[in-house]
Amino acid sequence: MKSSVPTTLAISFGLFFASVNVAPLLAQEAAPQTKPGAAPAAKPAGKPAKEAVEIKIGYLRAYEPTLALSVLDVPPRDEGVAGATVGIADNNTTGSFMGQKFTLDVTEVKFDADVTAIFDEMVAKGERYVLTDISAPQLLSIADKARDAGILLFNVGNTDDSLREEDCRINVFHTAPTRSMLADGLAQYLVWKQWPKWALITGSHDRDKLFAAALRRAAERFGGQIVGEKEFTDTGTAKQTDSGVVQIQKQMPVFTQDLPEHDVLLVADESEVFGSYLPFRNWVPRPVAGTAGMIPSAWHPASEQWGGAQIQNRFEKASGRRMQSKDMNAWTASRIIGEAATRTQGADPAKIEEFIRADGFSVAAFRGQKVTFRKWNWQLRQPIFLGDGRGVITTSPQEGFLHQVSELDTLGVDQPETKCVLK
Amino acid sequence: MRKRSIVLAGGLLGLAAASPASAFMAYVSNEKDNTVSVVDTTTMQVVKTIKTGQRPRGITISHDGKFVYLCASDDDTIEIIDTATSEIVGSLPSGPDPELFVLSPDGKTLYVANEDDNLVTVIDIESKGVVTEIPVGVEPEGMGISPDGKTMVNTSETTNMAHFIDTSTHEIVNNVLVDSRPRFVEFTPDGKQAWVSAEIGGTVSVIDNASREVVHKITFEIAGLRAESIQPVGIRITADGKKAYVALGPANRVAVVNAETFEVEKYILVGQRVWQLAFTPDQKQIISTNGVSNDITFIDVATDEPVQSVTVGSLPWGVVVSPK
Numbered sequence: 001m002k003s004s005v006p007t008t009l010a011i012s013f014g015l016f017f018a019s020v021n022v023a024p025l026l027a028q029e030a031a032p033q034t035k036p037g038a039a040p041a042a043k044p045a046g047k048p049a050k051e052a053v054e055i056k057i058g059y060l061r062a063y064e065p066t067l068a069l070s071v072l073d074v075p076p077r078d079e080g081v082a083g084a085t086v087g088i089a090d091n092n093t094t095g096s097f098m099g100q101k102f103t104l105d106v107t108e109v110k111f112d113a114d115v116t117a118i119f120d121e122m123v124a125k126g127e128r129y130v131l132t133d134i135s136a137p138q139l140l141s142i143a144d145k146a147r148d149a150g151i152l153l154f155n156v157g158n159t160d161d162s163l164r165e166e167d168c169r170i171n172v173f174h175t176a177p178t179r180s181m182l183a184d185g186l187a188q189y190l191v192w193k194q195w196p197k198w199a200l201i202t203g204s205h206d207r208d209k210l211f212a213a214a215l216r217r218a219a220e221r222f223g224g225q226i227v228g229e230k231e232f233t234d235t236g237t238a239k240q241t242d243s244g245v246v247q248i249q250k251q252m253p254v255f256t257q258d259l260p261e262h263d264v265l266l267v268a269d270e271s272e273v274f275g276s277y278l279p280f281r282n283w284v285p286r287p288v289a290g291t292a293g294m295i296p297s298a299w300h301p302a303s304e305q306w307g308g309a310q311i312q313n314r315f316e317k318a319s320g321r322r323m324q325s326k327d328m329n330a331w332t333a334s335r336i337i338g339e340a341a342t343r344t345q346g347a348d349p350a351k352i353e354e355f356i357r358a359d360g361f362s363v364a365a366f367r368g369q370k371v372t373f374r375k376w377n378w379q380l381r382q383p384i385f386l387g388d389g390r391g392v393i394t395t396s397p398q399e400g401f402l403h404q405v406s407e408l409d410t411l412g413v414d415q416p417e418t419k420c421v422l423k
Numbered sequence: 424m425r426k427r428s429i430v431l432a433g434g435l436l437g438l439a440a441a442s443p444a445s446a447f448m449a450y451v452s453n454e455k456d457n458t459v460s461v462v463d464t465t466t467m468q469v470v471k472t473i474k475t476g477q478r479p480r481g482i483t484i485s486h487d488g489k490f491v492y493l494c495a496s497d498d499d500t501i502e503i504i505d506t507a508t509s510e511i512v513g514s515l516p517s518g519p520d521p522e523l524f525v526l527s528p529d530g531k532t533l534y535v536a537n538e539d540d541n542l543v544t545v546i547d548i549e550s551k552g553v554v555t556e557i558p559v560g561v562e563p564e565g566m567g568i569s570p571d572g573k574t575m576v577n578t579s580e581t582t583n584m585a586h587f588i589d590t591s592t593h594e595i596v597n598n599v600l601v602d603s604r605p606r607f608v609e610f611t612p613d614g615k616q617a618w619v620s621a622e623i624g625g626t627v628s629v630i631d632n633a634s635r636e637v638v639h640k641i642t643f644e645i646a647g648l649r650a651e652s653i654q655p656v657g658i659r660i661t662a663d664g665k666k667a668y669v670a671l672g673p674a675n676r677v678a679v680v681n682a683e684t685f686e687v688e689k690y691i692l693v694g695q696r697v698w699q700l701a702f703t704p705d706q707k708q709i710i711s712t713n714g715v716s717n718d719i720t721f722i723d724v725a726t727d728e729p730v731q732s733v734t735v736g737s738l739p740w741g742v743v744v745s746p747k
Contacts, residue, residue, distance in 0.1 A: 090581050093561045094579075094581070097560065097584065307562070307580065310520075310580075313520070335581075342600065362603065363603065364581070364604045364622075370624075
């Protein structure tokens, strides 16, 4: 694991230009053609044909070291940031042909810190696009200020449905999926498997309860049945102790003993208090899914389909570890900005924003189909991966879950139900 | 076994009705099971299976038909298969993760896309040496070369460009933006256009080779299928320049395009996830690789009807047909 995150990651490139021909946007004279055999056109060491325009991207992150029940699940130090870094490098390779240079500036704060002052500093540095991995109150404390300054925020880490619903903002784009999208992706598969009876154990923290609510909603939508529920109260125990396993092996069967008959044991424990203890320790032999067992996610470190092997290799080479969901969310956000800059051929924030908001905007992001935004709340449509610790089991939407606009809109809150009024 | 012999008999009957082609061998790379299936195009039967390196994908053949070149992507090498013995007789230094390549018209040079390193590697076949490496965009994939051998085109899948490279200087002379995930490049036989497929964009861009501008964008529409499932990959154009075939990936179809008007004239249902295409040298048949259904489909070029599907190895990726 990396010991620190560089606060500024300016990836500089030897610029090598050749003309970029785009009809009809760019006239021929704007892109002087190099005659074959004439001056070097594509040498990295060659002189830059002109000064590259700079596109500054900020990354605002609330970070504190967190523990997990399994050390394998401890979030990497640079989770998310590493994805943005690879996205910026990809943008710069393309930028070398376009005369654009992208930079990434990472700012870290504590979980409950006031982010307004630090955000002002980022704005002062000229960052027009800011990737955020912060809490909902933190995001809402800067969203309107950002809007007034013409700054686009890309939420790469927060799964709260409220940020896309009652607290949605016109200038906040979400590449992270919501809890309801994750829960719907899971529920569709369980229904497809014809395992419709679910028991649910929920942690005692707010975010655990939010995910449990998303699971209940998914059950109702797709024909699952929650036959029984229990809460596991966090009494502040240590995550792992020398002889803890002995007790857990006795506690978990007893705790799950009185649940009614079910096909699948669902668990909502985002706080990592007990969930990972459930698989293989529950009273009856039933699969576990939710925040442990089979887990829905935006990405999977082992996904290789749809060209995924390429981004995985590139990511591992750059960061020394496998790519997590938050890394993919941040990579996608960086690429959205890069794609708009490439297509509008410049650094004009108004044009870039207009391009991202236009009908038909999409990016390719190793998800088997183009990913696009829901224009009613600027949530990225995306498939949901279902995997265990080792590999991808399936991706949702599942076959047969139909929708009149996009099958991806069977995941999460759809337009007719949204509470979002963009402002 | 019984089922297979019935299928084969059907194939033979079908062929007997059509004018019999002379015997060509089709070589199909099977990405999943690390083999190449050798298929007799007359009997439409697998006659041999060659064990190869890891993850065989791009496949081509020397102009004299003596050697098949195969990208063994996960072994970071290009394997040379002697077509007389079906043995691997050597390798070429490909650079990391070779996926697709193109052979120069004079048969001396191989241009290889290295997906992991944003490079095109130029290999001299006789000396088996790397001539140079050309930096291109992110995830280079599609490779095409003009009939006169002067211009090579590489597409980069994340940068979304077709890079036009002068083969005498090995330098990029033009970059043309196309739609998302450009996968394949095919020049028209007269060298006047380069056709570039965009898998996620769902289009084929026709680029004028003189102005290096997109002069037309071909789109596809299939009743009952969502636009997202139409993902163009392989392209082949008939020698007379009149007709183009475009493999449409998970749409499970090959589009037939009038290469003069750019109108899509027909969609041929083949197998699942169709990626690459190859003509027989007499251009009477075109063969598609259908990855998910583990088969290839022979299409009659005169009628544009699918004639026969033949089961090959696991996840067939590329196909090339021997010139004799």
